[in-house]
Amino acid sequence: MACSASTCQSNCYRNEEHEDESSLPSPKSIANNGNHHGLCFKCKTNRPMSSSSGDGERFCGDCFRSNLFSKFRQAVTSNAMITPTDNVLVAFSGGASSRVALQFVHEMQQRAQKNFEASMDRSLPVFGVGVAFVDESAICSVPSCEVSQGFEEIRDIVSNLAPPTKELLIVPIESVCSSESNDGKDQLRKLLDAVTDATGKEDLQAHLRMLSLQKVASENGYNRLVLGSCTLRIACHVILATVKGKGYSLPADIQYVDARWNVPVVLPLRDCLAAELNMLCHLDGFKTTEVIRSPCTGINGLVSSFVKLLREENPSRESTIVRTAGKLTPFHFNRIPEINDSNVPLATRRRQKRHNLKPNESISSESFCSICNSPLSRSDLLSLGNVETCHTNSVVFSAECCSSCQFQILPKDPVLVENFRTLLPQTLLSQAKHSKADNLSLLRAQIQDCLLSDAQDDET
Template sequence: MSCNSSGCQSNCYKNGDQVSDSPPPPPAANNSSNLCLKCKTNSPITPGSLSGDEARFCADCFRSNIYGKFRLAVASHAMISPSDNVLVAFSGGPSSRVALQFVHVLQDRAQKNFEASKDKSLPVFGVGVAFIDESAVYPVSSDKVDGAIQDMRSVVSNLAPPTKQLHVVPIENIYASDSSDGKDRLTKLLDAVNDATGKEDLLLHLRMMALQKVASQNGYNRLILGSCTSRIACHVLAATVKGRGYSLSADIQYVDARWEVPVVLPLRDCTSQELNLLCHLDGLLLNGGSSWQSSLKTLQPFDSPPSGINGLISSFVNVLQEENSSRECTILRTAGKLTPFEFNRIPETDDCNVPLAIRRRQKRYNLKTKESISSELFCPICNAPLKNFNSLNLSSLKSCQSSRFNAACCSSCQFQIIPKDPSSMENFCSLLPQQVVDRAKHGNCSNLSLLREQIQDCLLSDSEDET
């Protein structure tokens, strides 16, 4: 029993507030602060690899956390159903590599469930892979391109069944003519654009056209891109600087169905830092991710330093990220508050092959009409939604070689891509892919129908006209 005397010198006063002068015992070797934040068992990832809570995860929990983000995005927005046939855009970078791996994991689990089920009622969705060969634009030797394609074939073929077809398509295939003529037209088209940012943006739009062509010609009904938080954050700032504020919300949602084949972004909530580390942990990048990727992925498409808006914004965001690891996520969350468009959702389906739970989830997460905005007008070059009829020429578009085409484009394309010299306009239009020309013509016709619908109440009917 301890004494109650405050003058006791025996250090036996243990029931009061008095604190002993003796030093505290050393921490145990297995202190919980040195263990994984989630499983409390394994050591966390090497400090410096990540920041925030992810840095306190072990490799297994970190891998599970990243896949969980992917799986939640796919399930919440009904990106993939059993009857779908999805095409993964594969560039060889960490983001597209992780997207391909995660889609493969989903398909592999669906295949095992199909084989284990008795009734075999739910089919397994198909997966294809597309690589757009841009060697006609990038200064890369043919040997490096062939080596990169061979590595990609090895990656795809080594994935477990079901078999996934790899589509290697030169970007000049957006032209209907032969490859040599298409390559020449593509080179001349890019040379006709004087602005460095305009060249980069035009190449990005042409790449999307090539992916859409591959998907539609081969029966795919979903296009999966590996766009992550870091890339979207750069796009948010760049689009703001370019004056694309109205169409910005269309590009940053999980789903973009304004295209013939809807585009989905299942890695939207993952940062490039996380994806790079995951590729390093799982050895997903061949040759250390340096030789062939540095040739095809990180090379500037033009022989000049990144002086355009896109390069400057990317460098700026990298500096922000170094100062505060949550900057990219903050940018995306802020932009995510913008009102989405009606096409930023997967169209609802009554397909009996789609489980009822998926259809209910689709209705739950799909945008409501009153919560979204619509735009039936789209730029023929970048397919960005247009706000009004201010720049629309309502006369018929008989030829692309006309100022009417300029009036049908968004202000960003008018400023950065379309030549300012009227004498160069006809030559520029003659070099455009037929898809762009058709989009301008069809868009103009649909705009006339839309205008008629809007003024229908003011028009006289045939009977009223007779009286």
Template sequence: MACNSSGCQSGCYKNEFEQEQQNSNSNSKPSTTRSGYNICVKCKSNEALTGSGTGDDGRFCGDCFRSNLYGKFRLAVSTHALITPADKVLVAFSGGPASRVALQFVHEKQQMAQKNYDASRDGSLPVFGVGVAFIDESAYCAISSDEVDETIQKIRSIVSHLAPPAKDLHVVSIESTFSLDALDAREKFKKLLDSVGDATGKEDLLMHLRMLTLQKIASENGYNRVVLGLCTSRIACHVISATVKGQGYSLPADIQYVDARWEIPVVLPLRGCIAQELNMLCHLDGLETLELLNGPSTGINGLVSSFLKLLQEENPSRECTIVRTAGKLTPFHFNRIPELNDSNVPLASQRRQKRFNLKCNETISSESFCPLCYSPLNPSDLNSLSNYKSSQSSDAFGAACCSSCRFQIFPKDPSLVEQFYSLLPEPMVSRANYGSNGHFSALRKRVQDCLLSDNEDET
């Protein structure tokens, strides 16, 4: 279909790419009328929003601001094939502005897909499915059951009030990863967190358990994508904190649009949006947000978050600069955009994938991951692992972990390591065993041509 207006919705590659370039490169200030009001730089007719100047809210009117923000989401989804018609995606929902906008934008894209399906004669483009996951972390936050029930009811109301197609809501407690009955799992979860003395390590372990829970929900309910609402602001915090924690080697793995090292790939469609823009959109559209049940960040994570807020006040582009700089790091092979030959994937998306395909680091085996945080292991970590042929002990498990996890999460007292190991959920323990075997299998495969078979003579 030829493009004949600025409102073209045909998925034209050229127009969307040019629009994205125009949005990202436009740094002009709003023009001013005779009466002193700022005018939107896009429509040139409506009054620009009065914002703090840290995002596009100070350059666009309300309608253009929303259109521009949704355009970033839509371009990321189509360029990197984050959501295709045959997918079934699970949106991680915490109730904050970022996850609320992620849910709203995924919902709107699903509505558009439904309209296209209804308008087509043969129904050739299926409508992707959407589910919503809320992880109950009240076992860690120590809040009353009444507050938890009230929060869950609000989330059910938010999801149920979205227009069709209907979306399944999964409310799962974070301790469910232990595969025990509710009381035993809750008690074991508390003991595990109490065994970590470092505040930063405790927060990091909680984040890893949260991802395990999301993967469990997605796997058990047939989802093939997990959508996170991580935005530029959150990723900028992670870049600084990961550098401070000594996770620079694995940092490129966490900041890409696609993270396929997990059984169910994780995608970040809001990677190009800053937190201030998402807050503004929730305010403009009246999107209900919830007070997060988890407490404020402490330790390194809290310090970095406060530090970046100060930087952002001094220079509104600091967060974007940090993420763009980190984006120059070479990603891993599991961040590569897979080649699509599916007839359900629009041709424009396939062209964009070829244009934006990443140059990845192919020097690491996909099995060489830390069993705690699942970050890629660097050569020095693999050297410590090579002394163990099995991961069925606390010492071997510690050797299989990255240096950051050994420092931040593992107990400092050697006598407590065995107890810590016994409290870990089974997926983490089995992952260590698989990772160790996988590493040696990959090593053997590399030198297979140099090995003698059992029936060959040494001649």
């Protein structure tokens, strides 16, 4: 009677079992065979790049670049960020993220230009592109020679781009405080000196930077503002907003589109890793520059170091943070306002309507912090309603700010708060005045059912 592998007592099958096991491919060899013996995952021809950055281990140089540009283009087209009639302003800081954003916007413009020249009816116009750099040398101790050299490098980067040419706007950050009587430098320094908290001072400086970009965009006819915020920057912001008590307004800052500003802000690199952007600059030889780069301190510095440590241990963690926060319900202004212009192609308007948020998929908010422009929660509005009867401007102004700005930016002394308010740029004060009117209207609408009419008042 023949024996089997399960009943054999003489171990005659044992060697055959070992031979069969040794002939099985290892998991690593299976991966290599699926990847055509270590070739590029996409083209199956070239060797992949040897790097630890995102897709660098799977793609060759050409496919890596093509995949990264596809992420950018998918974000732009899916969220209707740029239409043929737009005038786009790219915020350029000199770093790798803003450099890639500028390059990709430039390539989209080039392709649109070629399509325009090849078309017979010239029905699709080509969107315009400008570049803005915020000069913060007035509040940073940087030698003037280094600043001048940095400006020249930025001019070279922009001028070396192939046609169509780009307008370069260098905006002094003190311009938000300037008037006919002064250049704004002294007022800006006094404003920042009034903030004693290191984190609050950095946050205020970031708000002023955004105001500067909004101002130059509005004054020069731009209707889109492109920021080069990548996954790392957004992941840091997610944790920062959480620890600063700004969880309610967090969804507003991490979406592809933020139209609460006069000029809508778009983030086309939201899904791109910082390591990927650095790798692309290295591969294509994109020149970057650090004109004014001061390290973060306080809470901002701690969170930045923490997220970078997480990324070193596992490069996908920054993406995990952003994807998790992306599940939060966005606000109604996290979309491009619908276009009714007949000059805009019908396909563009349909795409925008298809990808825009539905009313039941968003949170409505018409009230914003007087300093950072963050949306205020209902509890913030109720607190504001409780102090509206107070005649002290400083108390009312503090109530019009979010809890984070109250704690980290505003002085604790009411007298100093009033002085701080007078140092704020006029754009912020006018915005606060408009927001206050909206707050009162919203509060009245919320308590309308509890109010007595004039007839009921006479009866009582």
